[in-house]
Amino acid sequence: MRRGFLLNKSLSDEGKSGRQPVSSASKPLNKETERGVHGEAREPRATAEVARVPIPAIHIPAIPHHELIAAALTLGTQITLHVVHLPLPPSDLAYAEHTTTCILLSGQAPQILASPGFPRDPARPRHAHLYDIRPVPALPAPEQINTEVELGLFATSSLEPGDLILSERPLLLTLRALPAGSAPGTSADDILERAAEAMPARERRAFLALRNCKTHGDPRLSRARGIVATNALGIGSLPGHAGDCAVVCERTCRANHSCSPNAVARWDLPSFSVELRARRPVRAGEELTISYLPDLTLPRAARVDLLRASYAFTCACTACALSGAARTRSDARRALLARQRSLGYDDARFAGWLREGAGERVVAACESVMALIDEEGCVEDGVWAVGLHWLCRAYCALGRDEEARACARRATGLARAFTGGDGGWARVAEDPRMTEN
Known part of the structure; x- marks a missing residue:
């Protein structure tokens, strides 16, 4: 992912x-x-x-990166805003699951709902609280392009590879390719703003609280599009459409980047959820990180340039600090x-x-x-x-x-x-x- x-x-x-x-x-x-x-x-x-x-x-399977593409859909393709209502998980989970607001093609939602085993309860971690969300240490001023206070995920106990840290249904699911219509209400920005407005109040607050590194550099982008472009996780294709999709999550998207990440996010269609799992041993108190890059084997200079151009920060992880x-x-x-x-x-x-x-x-x-x-x-x-x-x-x-x-x-x-x-x-x-x- x-x-x-x-x-x-x-x-x-x-x-x-x-x-x-x-x-x-x-x-x-x-x-x-x-x-x-x-x-x-x-x-x-x-x-x-x-x-x-x-x-x-x-x-x-390799999941392509998922920059939102304007005008990539076939002319005349109908875009519908569909809110998928999924059942709540068992009450002993540490948090209640919510509705996912989805931007889908016409007729795609029924095919997703007809997927074998759908909807299954999300997987449950072995303990209820395996992480905290708290501020991360600030980078030195010259390195900090975006001055917002950064939050991150931190392990509260030791983890082994494969351990489930959290699972959650996303706040938003969207097609990677969105139209760039000129008529009012048909642009990618308009569609994403409509999706944000359609979210239940709690989910909308959580969505709007996520980091946005885009609109401060390009005021033409809507707030919703900036949040999606900053936080979206690629999940590949879904039933009913061969194109790639992406999701925005309340907690998983708080995971910051490292070029030597200790966690990985994966999509599980039957439960319509994202799982965050450890990919190597993690110590209690260690920050949980994922990769924002398409390839971790790139040389340091290429990694830094890609991250600076796309997320407005200079990577200072242990690998890039060498x-x-x-x-x-x-x-x-x-x-x-x-x-x-x-x-x-x-x-x-x-x-x-x-x-x-x-x-x-x-x-x-x-x-x-x-x-x-x-x-x-x-x-x-x-x-x-x-x-x-x-x-x-x-x-x-x-x-x-x-x-x-x-x-x-x-x-x-x-x-x-x-x-x-x-x-x-x-x-x-x-x-x-x-x-x-």
Whole structure:
């Protein structure tokens, strides 16, 4: 889920081919008892008659950034303002859910309402109060372009990857593409102002209280459009229209940006809600941050320029605050992570590595990638899933079961963070010896 207007050891160097039956060179010689890496006796692996568990290959769809586009809809397309009324969640939630005001195409609302399982109650965090909203420390005056007091989310207890921090139905849901009609009441600004006026009183107050970094620089924009352009989170397409949509939330949109974010926001259609989950370990008292950028592996200079142009602030996160040689190393690490996206899930390549006896090299390369992620605090959705897939498969092929289990547990948490479910990794963590190779 993307926000706002934006909406040297590589595995690709290790071999060129993938997964077929493991060659005899990689199988234990003793058919009764396998030997681990250090020669310890191990129980036999599952036989062909036992159903094996595949190592998950998770594909996380990329959601384009969602700058509101004027005049992008087909001429004559009818825009309707539809208020979707959803049932309240169970009364033991810490907060009551509300109505979401939606800007949708004609006929789109019935298709959303007909979605399987709709409307489901939003997921509930394990504890009621896992965060506070409070002011963030002010940046030095030269760096602070917008002088408004900034609020942020702060963890009130420690969190692990995948932990649900909050879930909420949005204040506003809108199409990314809005018309730029010249007739009164037909422009993007007019439609968004109508949507804000249609909100119930409490939701409208919450919407208008959100940060607006746009209208002070361009007085031609309406207040509602400025708030949407500043805070909107991309959610991809919805039933009834292939174009992208975006949402504005009361609490999730208080999460500030970091180039090494510790949280991620995701959309859940059945519950019509946004979930904020931890993407790496978080300490109590630490600010909860998400990414406003389309790509966290960009070099520091490019990230700073994009954020300044789109949100009127100069990023001062831990990654951007580096200077000199440390900044150069950080950019180099992110460039290496960007290269991993091209690897993909190539079974033939993995089988080739095993035939060539390169299992340990695969482990070393994958461990290097995960170390880069940890060092940068850059848990990119296009990198970790592939890296942990290959690492776990290599551990399993080499009989390193405890390391495979730890790898699968880490992947379980990250899968929950980015997709809302474990993606099949929990089964792998239960018994890595039952996996396919």
